Amino acid sequence: MAIARPTGESALRVDDGLKFIEGTGKLTPLFAPVEYGIECRRRGKSRQTEDMDDQLADGAERLFAAHAGKDVLHAAERGGFPEGLWRAVTEAGFAAALLPEEAGGFGTTTAEAARILQIAAAHAAPIPLGETMLAGWLIARAGLPVPPGALTLAPVRKGDKLTLRRLGGRWRLSGSASRIPWARHAAAIAVLAEADDEPRLVLLRGGGFTATPDLNLAGEPRDMITVDAQIEPDDVAHAPQGFGKAELRAAGAAIRTAQIAGALSRVLAMSAAYAQTRVQFGRPIAKFQAIQQNLAVLAGHCAAAMAASDMAAEALRGRSSPFFVGAAKARAGESAGIAAGLAHQLHGAIGFTQEYGLHHLTKRLWSWREEFGNEAEWNASVGRAALAAGPEGLWPALTAQ
Amino acid sequence: MAIARPTGESALRVDDGLKFIEGTGKLTPLFAPVEYGIECRRRGKSRQTEDMDDQLADGAERLFAAHAGKDVLHAAERGGFPEGLWRAVTEAGFAAALLPEEAGGFGTTTAEAARILQIAAAHAAPIPLGETMLAGWLIARAGLPVPPGALTLAPVRKGDKLTLRRLGGRWRLSGSASRIPWARHAAAIAVLAEADDEPRLVLLRGGGFTATPDLNLAGEPRDMITVDAQIEPDDVAHAPQGFGKAELRAAGAAIRTAQIAGALSRVLAMSAAYAQTRVQFGRPIAKFQAIQQNLAVLAGHCAAAMAASDMAAEALRGRSSPFFVGAAKARAGESAGIAAGLAHQLHGAIGFTQEYGLHHLTKRLWSWREEFGNEAEWNASVGRAALAAGPEGLWPALTAQ
Amino acid sequence: MKANGAQADASQALAFTAPPATSPGTEALRKEVREFLACELRGRDPSLGARSWSGDDPSFSRKMGARGWIGMTWPKRYGGHERTALERYVVLEEMLAAGAPVGHHWIADRQSGPNILRNGTEEQRLTILPRIAAGECSFCIGMSEPDSGSDLAAARTKARQVNGGWLVNGTKVWTSGAHRADYMILFCRTGAISELDRHAGASQFLVDMREARRNGLTVRPIIDLRGAHHFNEVILQDLLLPPDALLGKEGDGWKQVTAELALERSGPDRFLSSFTLLVEAVRALGPDAPERAAVAIGRLTSHILALRRLSRSVAGMLQAGEDPALQAALVKDLGNVLEQETVEALRLLFDLEPSEQPGNPPLVAMLGHLILTAPSFSLRGGTREILRGMIARGLGLR
């Protein structure tokens, strides 16, 4: 594998991004009840393939419905890790959804991985699924073996860096990085480290770092890690070609976009259902035109976020510019806030209770829209690209995907 | 009168602004049917004073109702000047509302002048009333005699300048300035000219400039003037103390704020009335909750703009910083666009016809919100001041007026 | 948009399928259209681009017809070209993005032609569709009436069967382009008013405007707030239509008009009407614009990208024979909001006073034009409130 320097923070390119479906042959079923091979998946967006997608989706839906119920969510908010859910997700192969086959993956497309993430998010599943998918992919792409268990990534905040130094024949990783998703539960962290010569991918295993607990608004771990550890040479590799901090941020943004879209679809469904149940002034509030108009707006945001999620998944798959990933995160992030506000307005006081489940979704929306770049950051980046394209180049840029 | 350099464009101060009610004694009635003296007006916001305000407002309302009807508005859109309306307004003393008594004014307060402007705007009166008020005030403040007839101001655009040079014992004014309100109909223009030493106020009389016609969206003249004229020494004075381009822009913004508020109040009234008249699906659209909710939003914007107008008038009266004028123009400008959109949405196709009067108001709103600085410009200025005030100084700054 | 679990049903009605994939064929077509436009629009006053699909130019339409870009998906025997919905979509969006003057054939291509293709007699198809496809035949829509705007079922214009055809009386209003159109598709009552079924007893007619003007139809201009003439009042006084003017089945008018409205709402013209202004703003700002401008431009760009994906999905569903009426309503609503926000967001990036007067720079003129017209985008083709009501019904609320 040829190694190149990353092209710098401003040139957001995931050129040879998350596409790796090169192998052939039969695969271990992704989720036990679903039997299908990779061949039919390769023919693109035929009707048959969509049926396959639906089968995968149904399986995921059943899994999360069974393992990510109310008690699991409440326990996670109180600080526990849902071992049962995580085991089920791992056994179903979801955590390996972005791995190339030679690293234990199943040849899932990015669209399918995004679909799984949407469904997990619709259930507010309190697990590092997206992080594990992405970290695994990154580790595999760097040519290192992907360890079992929950994985995550570092650094995720713009100012943070972890520095790798060679001391004799040995490596030492040091520094600290904040807001690392699920660090306290991670078996290993895929660290994009700054080294003297070029960025390196370090497989930082559990025990090599300390995690100071912090949380996002939904109670998902976002820990500060502190590292000053000796790293085995086998756990260091060149970063994948063209993959730097900017690419990591874009890939994380794509994950969060899928999650936002999934959570929003459930927020819409819950809101529509609640409006038909809740009676005020002698009739279900669904019969009030103001509620109807607001729910229609909510549906619009949900559709837009879903389109954004698809766009981000597609951008990661092909050779497209992260222009599309950034636009997707910005668009979905905007919808996340507006839709969460509309849903709470519709639900009234009940929506603010711990007991009713809406907040598991809305608190995630309010967190995820900031993580890996908020609307302002990504819109600025997209806008800068649009301005650089100029009046003649803008439309061609928009239609490139 | 002491003369000082203006404090520069960024320091928006109208410190000893539009306050000049220094005289006493009986006055010529402002509008024939209304008889009242200045004494009762001086006591501040007593109930009695408010009654006086109402009398003034009723008189203005009657005048514009009588002289600014549909035909007058349509004729003005086709390029004519409403001589009859202008004569009535002049005879009522409205055009002199901001003049000090010694210059032929009536000791009107800035709040009363703003009220007259609101009412004129509510009738979409196609006359340079605000411009004549302000230009007259400026000319009088500079110590020059205020000529009769319609007046206006120049320059009004940030990039434009008119240069005054002394040639021997004579003055020569030259340059061009765009978007000068009503220039083609002005008897004279109050020009804030750039001179070698300090800003001068030039009374540029008709004949001294050529006006190339241009219009705003409502068909109000916004002409390009070109000047290369010899100016009599009697028509040149030092600019009023502390009054530079920035102060001129703020004063113009205050005028437009009052006009926006007035036009909005009429847009609200027309919209509420139309909703009660228009029947769809078997009942007046006023009975649909979506219409009701939108009209309530419209009413909120109308109230906010009215508050902004009062704030601007108050800021011009006292020693307050133009911080408040800028905030007022920005707030009213934002409401102008939103409210115009809501009103058109409610009216449907009829609102887009020449025949129905709504557009006379909305096209003015869409024009006035840009003139003398749009929301972005003034919000930037207000925000800069807020940031300069800092965390400890922000609230004191907000409560200074 | 697949919802999950027990609460899934409501939003399934609003599911969007993945848009059809581009192919070398579609992209070659795109290139061809761009070359055509580069040539045809060379030297044009750029501010005309703000008129978008309201810009009327019969000669441009004829050229498009000659290229085979009107009636693209129709059968060849009716002058069509049997191309895919996605290919048609490529041509439409390229035209709109360039602000090409497609108004002369737009309504005919978008809804009147497809209506005739679906419901017309063979003779009606053979007579009219080839002329539309050639860009030589323009249509207007005879739907709204003075007391029937959003509430189309309240239409009172009535056609009575008589010897020799149908005798029509009534008044249509807000009829865009009636003064120029070759044909109108007239929606009116042919049966009794039923309070039980407000949608019963309506029919559509194909009105030859030239014939009709000699025969009881009067077109009266309605001047708009820009002083322009687009709208008309169309008065039908004892207008005698021949028997074969009936379009589709007598009494099927509501069903037909509903399908027509779905087409009217489904295209990229519902989110790209302000796009040329964005292009002009990018030109005026330049690459080194301040961050505030970059964020605003980026936001509009991000919204366009998401909408374009949804809009292409609707095109794909039409191609697949599905009924994306709800999806189209949703995309139109989102699109109209975006078109209006584009104008409001971009004006705040400049210190200028919008004006359509001659002599002003393109950006000033385009802003002037769009400030005055954009508020109508959420009225034409179905008001925001009506569309949102449809979406709510799709969610199971009504």
Place this chain on the structure above:
Amino acid sequence: MKANGAQADASQALAFTAPPATSPGTEALRKEVREFLACELRGRDPSLGARSWSGDDPSFSRKMGARGWIGMTWPKRYGGHERTALERYVVLEEMLAAGAPVGHHWIADRQSGPNILRNGTEEQRLTILPRIAAGECSFCIGMSEPDSGSDLAAARTKARQVNGGWLVNGTKVWTSGAHRADYMILFCRTGAISELDRHAGASQFLVDMREARRNGLTVRPIIDLRGAHHFNEVILQDLLLPPDALLGKEGDGWKQVTAELALERSGPDRFLSSFTLLVEAVRALGPDAPERAAVAIGRLTSHILALRRLSRSVAGMLQAGEDPALQAALVKDLGNVLEQETVEALRLLFDLEPSEQPGNPPLVAMLGHLILTAPSFSLRGGTREILRGMIARGLGLR
């Protein structure tokens, strides 16, 4: 907001009078409050300011009471200070702007005390009002029920007159602070349900919470989405209230509660709940923030200035004995929109991840707090939809 001409009537109902002028007296009071706050809040964790008037601190309330800043406008014989509405307004807005922990006495000062003053017996006034004014007595509002949120007339809790008083049965919900309050003002039915007049047969009662808890009243916590305990369910099971617990006249409950709601909506607490975040953002941005930040900060500032003027106008109308219920509804609606927009606008000026966890900087913590609570601002004290419906009624639409 005076409308003009024949169409004026509709908006006259929503007219705002000029706010009362400040005086040396009000400004001296303002200075006094600022000095008090500078001293009292010195060294406090700034992020606590985001709690605004939800922050509860009995000792702070007692200090305010000692200063004469609670029950300011009430007669002296009830512990009040006979000051003007504008003076009271100055104290309120200064407290809110500083994010002072005024929650312990807020409800009592805002609405319960005035309700007792207006409708209570002399004994009720003498017993309770001085304790409120001293900052020693907190109230909760027993209005909402499980099936009666916005639709207050649907309340089913019932008080039946019995020997020795009133026997109450029912359930109240979302009762903020019921677990800490000394008193609740209970809204319930005392007469038959009438379909003709849904507002008939309701009354208010003054419930001594300590007594009542021994007597059939149970407070059950409802944990909110932040994991905090503010809300409660209050179950009334054969609660026996003494005869003198009746507040005002039997059957006048609806009238009284409507007046109470007007007070609940009328104050600066309805537009300043996010103000401390703006202050923190100004601190974090510094004077050289980019233009985008200046525009955003300026916009919020401009909105606050206009709202403050409208809000002071409402205070003046209350002082003048007018009934500004509609104006209060309008200001609350505008204010809630602003409070929510403040959070949304400011977060986009920073690259941060909001979190209420200990150890995070104030801005991060305050954003976290307000993101989670601001959506409730347009619910508490009357939902956005209810308020807009009231305004529409004021415009003559309903």
